[in-house]
Structures are given as C-alpha cells and as structure tokens.
Amino acid sequence: MEHDRGKPYSVLTRNEISVKMKKQINEISDIFFISKSDATVLLMYLRWDSLRVSERLGENKEKLLMDSGLESVVIDPNPDSSSEISLETDVYEFADDDDLISTPFCSHKFDTTYWREYLEKNFYYVEKIQTAISCPDQDCRSAVGPDTIEKLTVRDQEMYERYILRSYIEGNKVLMIKQCPARDCNYVIEFHQENDDDDEYSLNVVCLCGHIFCWRCRLESHRPVTCNKASDWLSSASRKLSDESFSLCSTKTKTVTCPHCLCSLESDTKMPQFLTCVCRLRFCSRCLRSEEAHKIEAVDSGFCVKTEVGILCEDRWNVCQNLLEQAKSDLEAFEESNIKNPSDLLREQDIMIIREGLMLIVQCRRVLKWCCVYDYFYTEYENSKEYLRYLQGNAIAALQSYSNTLQEQKDIVLTAATYEECSFFRHTIPTATSNIGNYFYDFIKTLQDGLVDVRVKSYNGGAGPLWYCDRCTYANTWHDKECEMCYYDSASLVGELSDLSLNKVS
Template identity: 55%
Template sequence: MENNREGPYSVLTRDQLKGNMKKQIAEISEIFSLSKPDATVLLMFLRWDSHEVSEFLVENNEKVLSESGLKPVVVDPNQISSCGICFKTCDEVYLDDGDYLISTPFCSHIFCKSCWRKYLEKNFYLVEKTQTRISCPHGACQAAVGPDTIQKLTVGDQEMYVEYILRSYIEGNKVLEIKYCPAQDCNYVIEFHQKNHDGADQEDYGFNVVCLCGHIFCWRCMLESHKPVTCNNASDWLFRDLNSLSKESGEKPLSLSSFETREKTYPLSSIKATKKVCPHCLRPADLGTKQYLRFLTCACSGRFCWKCMQPEEAHKTESGFYKFCNVSMTFEGRAPKTLEGRAEPENSCVGHWKASEVSLKQAKSDLQAFEESNIKNPSDLTEKDFTIIRKGLMLIVQCRQVLKWSCVYDYLHAEYEMSKREYLRFLQADATSLVESFSKTLNEEIGRASSATYENFCCVKHKVTIETSNIGNYFYHFIKTLQEGLDDVKVKSYDDYGGLFWLCDRCTYGNTWFHKECLMCSDDIAARVDLSDMSLN
C-alpha cells in the first residue's frame, strides 16, 4: 500500500478505506457515548466532519440530534398495525413471508421488508447522488434510518447499505477528497491530502496520480496524465481533434480504448453541441436556449462564459466592471478557421502520437513483465531493492506519457510560432534520446541484478538510483519549460507596440486589441519568423 501521509496522496484498498471509516465512527461513538449506529448517522449528516460533529454535540446537543433524525418522534396512539405502504397487516406479512413489520428506533411507522427494500433502492441505493440522511419512508416523518434498522432487513439490503455508506464517505466527504482510480477493473481508491500540496498549477494542469495498478491519471479531470497540456486541451484533443485529423488524413479514426474510465465519469465525447464543459468541474453544462445569456451557471455553482469558456472572474476588471469577451468580437462575413486551413504539422503530430503510444505500451509491458518475474522467480534481494528498479520502470512509463502528450503541445502551436515549434522538437528529440538510453541501461542492470549477489547488487542499485534521479529532474524541467510557454525562445512581433492598435505582421493593418486575428487577412497576433530569428536566453 502506498500510504505516505507526507506525500500529496495515498493509494488505499476498499478494505483499508472501510477501516478508516469505521475508526472515525468508533472515535465519535467513544468520545460522546453514542451508539455506533447513531454516530454513523451523525457523521453522514455532517458529511464526515468529526470536528463539526464535536462542536454541534458540545454546543447544541438537542438541536443536532433532532435535525439528524436521532430524536424520538411522538407516537401516534391511533397507529394501525399494518405496513404503511402496501397495508399488509402483521399477520398477513408473517403468513406470506414469515417476517415481521419493521420500524426505526425513533418512530412507530412500520413497514414490511419488501417495501423497505423498494423504498431504499428507489430513493437512495440506485440514485446517483448520495444523501446526507436516510429518513423513515413515512412522508412526514424525519426519523433517521441507521444501521440498527438496516440490520433487521435481509442480508442483501445490509450489503447495499454498507456500500451506500462507503459511497457517502467517498463522495460526500467534505474533509477528505477521495476518488476511485479510473482504470478499468481497478478497485483502488486515492485519498488526496490537500493540506500537504499547494497545487499551484493544479487549476489548469491538474495533478498526476500514480495508482498501484500502474495507471497514471490526472486528479482534476480523471483522464490519463496529460502534462504538459491543460485538462481542457487534453479533452479537446482526445474527443475532437485527434479523430478529425485522422479522418482528414484518410486514416481510420483512432480508438479511445486506452482512455476509457468508469461509467460514472463524464463521457466528454458524447456531449452535444448544446452542452459546454464547465472549466471549474469539467462537467457538461446545458446551453440549450440560453445562448442569449453571456454566462452559464453550472451545477457546481461555477459561472463561465460559454463563448470563450473562461470563468466569469476572468471577464472582470480590477474595479469590478465587466469587459469585452475577445472571442465574441468576430469579423462578420468571415468563415471560421477549419482544420483544413492549418499547417502541415498536424499530420506529423498524429504520427508522433501513434509512435509514442507504441513506446508507452512497451514501457508498461516491461513494468508488468518485471512484476511477474518477481512473483515467478523470487531472489535473495529485498523488497526495498526491487522498489528501486520498479521506480525506474515507473519513471520510464511517466516519461513516455509526457513525450506522447508533448505531441499535443506541438499541435496547439500555430503557424506563426515556427521558432518555438522547432525548439520544442529539439527538446522532444533530446528527451526521447535520454529516455531510450535510460531504458537500455535499466534493462541491462535488471539482467545483472537477476544473477547478482546482494554485495554485487550495491553497484547496480547505486547506478539505477543516480540515473533515475537525473532523468526525473530532466523531465521536471522539461514539463516546466513547456508549461511556461517556451519563454526562452524570442520572436519578432508587434505585440509590444504601444498605442490603441496592434499592427499585423502580414498586411500591416491596424487592429484594435479586442481582436485576436487581423480583420483584413485573418492572421493571428504575432510574427511569422524564420529560424534565424530564434534565439535562446
């Protein structure tokens, strides 16, 4: 188990997560002398915030117990001894099923097991969003339904309730941020330690998580790790640009099987034209007939401009007034740019993407083969020794993934940035050469380690450790350089020209700063430069 509390996240099994949940329930139960069922109900109600539970129980015990449904409800003296839904009497239920009518400990409303099951499945178990409280099936009753009630039902109902509680702990937890690994057939869960990670670039680029199953994914958008490009650029590439470019080049559209995630994640490829992806939570927000509105409000309460897909705050000046949206300032009568109008590198980007996919699969295959060989052919080396080699192989997988997504970074650069594109391809070639050299060295050392004694393995271990550290540092700066926009490259441009207008480098037409493309010739803001214009700081 990867459970380093000093790191930004922990990888846990479902059983370990259940253990953490039960421990939290037991602590509240012991401190405040509550039964474990009542402690479970309280924690669910306050979204698993033990500190808030403690404050409420100390400051206003009666109020929080009443609001959570843990206070006894006044018993109706005229209560009929029959199921409140199907109206079967106690005798009828016993004769039909051999069971009794069941109520919560806090009210007298009784129901048969069959009606309990239908009520719980319809309103809670089979509903996508978890609730903070399960109440009595009687419409006006607020009595809580907790583990002490569920244990009177069938084994199947009890198992579904346990899963529901665990889902509440994962999805409704406002203290811990927990998500399932999105890889197919993986049951690991990731617990993110927010206080241990400042996440300066997490808003745009996400945070990479390495699961114990070997899958590397972005914490923010749940796609596979896509640095150095942003989450929005990654989703656009996977679900729009990649297939469009493949069709234009006459190739078969590429399969997205390697990017498949759980059904509960949002299938961006199926989002219709009337939906826009919220930049805050990456969920689809319905535009519908609201095109007359400037800003859309997502279910996450985030507001964004549906034209430029930027948050509402990005459209405000320091004084709080709204400014023009650059995307909305278009030149009437001019057709939008299509993929056909783009330059040559698109096809080469697809080719590099495919080649990088092959290299990435080979790296994953090498890692899996190493793990399997350790199981089949155990040696005298310790687990710590194997971890050193495993980290090296995992690093190769991550580096191959970065190189693959750097192809998308290449695609995102427009024609006028040829100098940056050439510099990027130089960096890509250099990084690829380093990874291949490291991979060759690592495979040689693995071969030596398989037959080496513990004493001889010290040299292998030292060399692998140094090489792993060096390649890791190189790719850290490689990603950082790309995310900073290749600022080392200088290009000629009129961007710094003062005044109310910028001058187009192609036709010298003066455009206002509200326009990102020349109104005369449709050229983007920037100069078309030769390689001789490129210089490095």
C-alpha cells in the first residue's frame, strides 16, 4: 500500500499487518538461529520489542528461554493431585495417549477438546491480551507456541493466528498501532512519528472505511471539544437515559445535575435554591448558574430565569446529528449513483471533486454537532458567550452556503451535455472546498484556543459586529483575529486543505 502522503499515519489491512509481523519473526529466527515458533513466543513475551529480544538473547540466552517457558521442565513423579489443571471442567479420562498433545517442553498431555476449551476460556475470548500462553497445568510454565498449536485442529490454528495478530496490534510496545473502532472495520492504523497522547486535542484519523476518529481516545472526531469533555458528555447522555428509566420507578427524589462536573445532587425534601457540589461549585438549582452569575442575572432581570441549558444543548445536538446523518446519506447516494449510472462527461477528477466536497460537509456537520457540547461546557462571561454563538452562526451560514453551491454545481454537471458546461464547476468547487475547509480549521482553532486571541478594540458605533484595526482602521468582522487588510498576504487567503480531517498544514 502507498504511504498516505502528508499524513503521519498509514491505513493498513490486517494482511499487511500480518506480513510485517511475520517479517519481524523471521528476522529474530534467522539472526539467532532459533525456530520461528520460539521467536514468536519471545516477541510476544517482550511485547514485540525486537531490540529488547536481541539484547536479552545476547546477554543471557538460557535465562530468557527459561523465563519465557522455552526450556524443558522436569516433571514431579508424585504431583499434587489438587493442582493438575487450571481449567474448571470435569477431569478427562484419556484412553489412548496417541491422541493426546503436550508442549515440546513438558509431558502434560491433553486431548484436542480440552486444549480448545482451555485456550478459548483463558486467552482467545479474554479482553486483555496476555504476553504468554502456558501449559494448561497450572503449575507448569512451559510455553505454548505455534509448534504446539499446529498439532490441533484447523479451527484452533486459525484462532491462534488471530490471537497472535491481536497481540501484535494491541500489545505492541514499539509500534503505534490501533484498530479502527468502526463496527465491522478490519483496517489498522499505524503511526510513523511520535504522537503526544497527553495533548488535549489529539490528531484525527481518517480510515479507508470512511470513519473519522480521535487517535487519543478512539471516540469519533470531536473537535473542538477535548477528549475528556467528549467522554463526559457521552457518559452524561448515557447516565441521563439511565436516570430517566430510574425516575419511572422513583419520583419522590429530586435530582439536579451540577453544571460544572455533571455530578447528580439529590434531595428527598424540597430542593434548596443554592447547592454546593463536591467540586466546590455553588450554583442555583433553578437556573443552574453559579451563585455569582445568578445574582447578576437576578439584578438585571428582577427574577431568576429557569434555563434548561442541558436540554437546549441536547436539542441542538440532536438537530445537528440529524443533519450529519443527512450529509452521510447524500454522500452514500452519490457513490451509489456514480456506480450505477456513470456519466460519460465526468472525468475521475470531477468525481473526486464532488466526493471531497460531500465528505467535507460530513466533517463540518460533525464539528457543528460537537460545538453544541463546547457551548454546554463553556463557562466564560456572557459577552464571550455571545461571541461564541456569533462564530457558530457564521460557521453554520458558511457551510450552508457552500452546501448550496456544491448542490447547484453538482446538478449542473450531472445533467451537462457538453464539456464546456463543466468548466465553471472545475474552477469554482475546488476553490470553495479549500475555502470552507480553511474556514472551519480557523473556527476550530479559535474555539480550542478558548476565544482568547481576540484582543482588539471594538467600537459600538459601527454598523454590525465589527472591530477596527488600530494600524490601518480597516473594519474587520469578529471572526477575523488579525486585520485582513494589513496582516494577511493576499496569496495566503486561500490555503490548501491538507486532508479531509481538517488538519491544516502550514
């Protein structure tokens, strides 16, 4: 597979990952003159760190082989009958030793059915990957490698190969590899450079299956919200469904959710107006504002206005989710239409232009959906909140304008009778796609920076929400963080969209 140019990762199939794994096994086997089965056991034992395996083999080969269970063990002629096997099943009565299988390093023999149950229960169907598979006898540390598994059935061998590949992906200490979290997707993502998993905003990964997810938390792409807040929001949504189910059974207890940490505060009696949460936030139980903000609001309006902040955000979230699903449906419909009824006038480049535009709309819709969560957690002053809503409104309007333009031009080229009718489309849409991509990149960055970059003097006398540059007095919109007239070079107004995950390259 070709390397994803311009991206720090590659999307690989499981077969390609398997080839890389087998190459690593063969290298250790050839260099140190050990069997491929033993090399597999050693690499798995040391979490696929070839350098560490090489160092341990060079320093003290015998000790490493003994630690990993690759040395023959002496069987006690009078074993303790109470510790014969680790599998909690009935004791097997073996009639013929020829049908029994043991590891090359011990003489504990079991039939194929017992081996299958042991491996499935302790390894194959266990969520956590183990660094070693040992003999079923619980007092024996002899390693179970491919040379033992090959004596079992074909089904057992296939399950073992899947387990080893899973170990290579999930337990790899050297390579940064993750399975795409989309359902029924078998693609694997490999990073080629260090990625800071401690960063609040991790890189978005675009899988070949079309799914876009956050590398750090493996949730769907959730910019401009941090991983922790995305997790909190989804957890609170699940918790709310659970609370709603519980409320059907118990209606006497009153519950209020803290707007800061989302903890639930309950009261069997009349709910007091002000509550103090364990996170030390004191807030009004009616309007869910902090005590200070509540008092300011009460002074301005004369009374406490009960606001359903969470419900409003959830309603907007649901609306944005529906628009996102519609955008996905439009993309799928175009793909199906292009396959069933290909146009004679459209070139592959034209189809790619439309596809990228529709994919970008999907991603922008996802950003707007998560902006609802950003708004929910945003606790700055009211004027800053108004600016946030202003930016959201601008982003929605810009995306809708682009969506309309793309739809109009798409309808024109799909019904065009001559190549000349497609010429305007080939110039307009790529430029518009680049512009909207950069617009949303700047929009996301503004929110991730916390709206702190706008430090210019605003004037109330101007028409509309404008600010005037102190240097050239040019009137800029609130979305512009630097003067459009004297700061930006004209050539930089149209930047390149680096990829469809809204990761802009400077």
